[in-house]
Amino acid sequence: MISHSYSWALSIFLLFHPSLSDENPSNVSCIESEKFALLEFKNDLTDGGNRLLSWNSSNEDCCKWYGITCNNQTGHVSEIHLRGSDHRFGGELNPSLLNMTSLVYLDLSCNDFGGNPIPTFIGSLHTLTYLNLSMSRFSGEIPSQLGNLSMLRVLSVHNVYRSVHNVYRSDQYAQKVKSLWWLSGLSSLRHLDMSGVTLGKVFDWSQVNRILPSSLVELYFSSCGLPPIRPGSALDNLSLLSILDLSDNNFSTNSIPSWISSLSSLVSLNLANCDFSGPIPAGLMNMVSLITIDLSNNQLTSIQTMLNSSPGNICNLREINLSWNKFNGKSLLEVLTSLFKCESSKLESLRFAASGLSGYLPPQLGNMKNLVHIDLNSNSISGSIPDSLGNLQSLQTLELKSNSISGPLPDSIGRLSSLLRMHLPYNSITGPLPDSLGRLSSLERLDISNNEINGTLPQSVGQLTKLMILNIRNNLLTGVVTEDHFANLTSLTNLLADANMLRLQISANNWEPPFRLQILILNSWSLGPKFPSWLQNQTNLSILYLASTGISDNIPSWFSTTLLSLQYLNLSDNNLSSVSLKDLFCSKIDAEQKQVIYLNLGNTNLSGVLPDCWGAWGTLKLLNFQNNNLTGEIPRSLASLMTGKANPNKIVLLAGNEFMGSAWLVLKGREIGYSSNLGLVTFLDLSGNDLSGVIPSEITRLVELKYLNFSGNRLTGRMPEKIGDMKELEALDLSMNELEGMVPLSMSSLSFLNWLNLSYNNLTGRIPSSTQLQSFEDWSFVGNRLCGAPVRLGCERRQGEKVGEVGEGGGGPDWRLVISIVVGFVVGFWIVVAPLMVSKAWRVSYFQFMCDIWYKFYDFVVKYSSNKNVSL
Incomplete structure (x- = not known):
């Protein structure tokens, strides 16, 4: 719709300014x-x-x-x-x-004037007919002197980025006006765009007819913070208006004003994201001049007026966008019935995404030969895709994501010669893919992921020379994929095909793919046993996922020196036992170029000692080495990486190895700057290693930590007293260590804790009381000498214990508390009683005060009882 709006703007302006179309030198x-x-x-x-x-x-x-x-x-x-x-x-x-x-013409749009205000002298360029200062990072007040430009026909000072689906306001360079009255001086104005300019405090709907020039043909007030539209207000003075854009204003759930339908020249209407509610006004769908209408992202609940419209009134529509509304229960066939009655539908864009529509895809859709865009994402549409859809030779985008569409893709879909984008994920599409997919010669993006498609991948897919994104993940595809499937995919950048049962079989050892991928996800394919050598020329890769692909090989030497763009790497669940860890992680060539965010080498049979060269990996957010055979101490550079400032929200998984050394060294990493670098790790798993020593108290500074697992080590000493400071903790596992002493009282403040395992340690004493701790099963504490809920052992005195003593933890009376209560009572008592014994004046005053209180209370009771007619 936006592109149409600007084409209208250009054509209308050329009518008023024919010199612009004359390119004579x-x-x-x-x-x-x-x-x-x-x-x-x-x-x-x-x-x-x-x-x-x-x-x-x-x-x-x-x-x-x-x-x-x-x-x-x-x-x-x-x-x-x-x-x-x-x-x-x-x-x-x-x-x-x-x-x-x-x-006469000044265009300074889309520049960067660094927040400077629009200079006032521009209002003295009296010959201007065209002025465009939009998106140039001006800020502050728009000068009222612009109102002196009486010959101006086009004024654009908008401050928003427009795309096909969205409008983005630049708040950093906010613009405003003190008044709008200066607009009334622009008597020749045809096009006004103030989108993104803050107008809420100066805009008055009751005055708008007197402010805006009656010559206006196009009006854009998108994202201006306009106030709610008052009943009785109207723009009936703008009889020439053909384009009206009030989108991205919050009109506080008002219904769409009926006066809009009186704008008889209106061609394009955009009221998207305005918080309108209720039904679509009847008059709106009877505007025979209307070509594009966008009412998306509102709270509209009824589309009955469209259903009841005379076909002749809506047959001129070319674009209709009613996405993100609440037409719950209406079937797509009902909604489109009036349009189907048009003798020759002109509709080019049909958008009803996330609008609560149900039913099936009607075969009559195939008769709307001018359709370019269909967007029915996120509804409850069921049934199969009709064969007639293949008649839409002009169709460029087909969006049917997140519905309940079933059945196979029809062979007729191969006739959509103009199709650029086909998105059908999250449905229940079945059956094999048709060979006709290879005839979609214009196709750039194909997403059929998360369906139930079976059979083999058609070799004809390899003929899609313009295909950039192929997403077939999470289906039931089987069989062999050869280099012929990729023969002509010269434009391919993203290949997502995991969670199928496919086997890649490359006959030539020196095969070089025709594409240069940025994303490659082939988890669960059969690629092994050799490491794929054809990856060597994929130097643009930023995401590489080859988990569970049957590789049983060394990672080649070229891997870490060639794939320098990698940010996400997952080679988990393969056999990489012979890999050289130093070569893999300590390459000098890319030491300063590593931008890896996600590194998953879990369950890959890695062995040996991790090299101490992790200083170049500061961008890591997830590190997974769990379930390998790594030994030795955790390198200091890796420990520093866990607690480094550079990248928050880290997940560190080192469980199931044979690491040794002190837990203090693991967490401390380095002595200098330690305290300032903590607090950013969210997930830390060091379970199943051979770590020893005490849990360092500094761990409680990891205030963002949600998951902590130290189970299955040889940790000793007490649990950190301030463990309750880790307020975000959701899961804590310290089981199967040699911890001793009491469970810290501060644990009672861990309100988000939903998983706890302290079993098989040497903990003693009473379990602190809190809603969370008492909600766990007793197995969370088994193998200790703890008492109190939820374990069955009470904390009363047992045989062999002295009075007031329960195990080592002091589960009996808290003598400090008892002494404090006694001392407090004695001090408080004598503060009151001593003056009464010593001073007669104090005694008299005290008893007089008590008498006054008694009489006031007595009067209150008598008055209250008499009002209620109750005798004492």
Whole structure:
């Protein structure tokens, strides 16, 4: 819809400004004074892309300079086109532009003026008919002097990025106005775009007819913070209005105002994301001039007016977007019935994503030959895809994600010669894939993941020369995949095919794929036993997942020196026992280039000692070496990595190895700066190793830790007293160690704890009381000498114990508490009683005070009882 809006804007402006479509070169040289004014203007600009190299005094004719157009009869500069590109202009705007006495066109959009305000002198360029300052990182107040530009026909100061589906406001460079009354001076204005400018405090719906010029043809007030539309307010003064965009304003669940249907010239209407509720007004669907309508992302509940519309009234519609509303229970056939009655449907875009629609895909869809986009994602549509869909020769996008579509893909789908994107994931599509997929010569993205598709992968897929993304993961595909399946996939960048039962069989040892992948996910394929040598030329890979692929081989030497772009690597559940850990992790070539975020080598039969070279791996968020045969001490550089500042939310899995050494060294890593680097790990698993010593108290500084597992080591000493400071802890496993002493009282403050295992240690005493701790089963504490709920052993005195003593943990009376209570009572008693014994005046005052209290209480009871007619 946005692209249509701008095409309308361009065509309408060209009607009012025919000189823009006349590209005749200048026949005369530019005016000398204007040449020097332009040079002065350039001096205050920054030009990172050197686009203004032609702007120099030695280049005499400024009419031939970059971005300059002159009147071919007078030589005056008439137009300045300095719209930003990859290299934006910056700096400041010099008022030398005031020397351009015939300037009618000024475009400084999409630049970077660093938050400077729009200069007021622009309001003195009285000859301007076109002014575009949008998205140039101006901020502050838009000057009211712009209201002096009475000849202006196009004014764009919008501050939003527009895409096909979304509008993004640049809050960093916010713009506002003190008043909107200056707009009334723009009597020639046809196009006004103030999207993203804060207008909420100055906008008054009751005054809008007097403020906005009646000449307006296009009005964009998207994302302006407009106030709710008041009943009775209208834009009926704008009889020429053809485009109205009020999207991304919060109108506080008002219904769509009925006066919109009185705008008889309206061609395009955008009310997306406005928090409108209730039904769609009846008049809206009877606007025969309407071509595009976007009411998406609201709270609309009824589409009955569309169902009841006369076919002639909506047959002109080309784009309709009612996605993200609440039309629960309506079938797609019901919704489209009126459109199906059109003799010749002009509809190009049909979007009803996440709108609560049900039913099936009606075969009549195949009769809407002009359809370019279908988006029915996230509904409850069932049944199969009809054969008639193959008739839509103009269709470019087919979006049916997250429905209940079943049955096989029809062979007719291969006739969609214009199709660019087909997204069908999260359905129940079955059967083998048709060979006709190979005829989709324009296809760029194919996503059929998370279905129940079986059979083999058609070899014809290899003919899709424009295919960039292929996602077939989580299906039931079987059989052999050869190099012929990839023969012509020269554009392929993303291949996601895991969770199938496919086997890759490459006949040539020197096979070089025709593609350069960025993402490759082949988990659960059969690739082994040799490590795939064809990966050597995939130097653009950022994600490589080859888990459970039957590889039983050494990782080749080229791996760590060639794949320098890797960020996510998963080789888990393979046999990499002969790999050289030093070569893999300590390559000098890429020591400063590693950007790995996710490293999973769990259950790969790795053995040996981890090298101490982890300083270059500071970007890691997940590190998984669990269930291997690694030995020795955990390297200090790796321990520092666990607690480093550089990258928060780390998950460290080292369980199931044979690491030795002190737990203190594991956590401490390095002496210097330790205390300032803690607090960022969220998941730490060192279980099943041979760690010894005490649990260092510094571990309690890992305040973001959610999962801690030290089970199956040889840890001794007491649990850290301040373990309760780890407020985010959800799972704690310290079982099968040699810990002793009491369970710290601070554990009672771990309110998020939902998994606890302290079994088989030497803990003693009473289990602290808290809602969480008493909710666990007794097996969480078995193998200790603990008492109190939830274990069955009570904390009363047992044989052989002295009075007031329960085991080692002191589960009997807390003598410090008892003494404190006694001392407090004695002190408090004598503070009150001693003065009464010593001073007669105090005694008199005290008893007088008590008498006053008694009489006030007595009066209150008597009055209350009499009001209730109750006798004492």
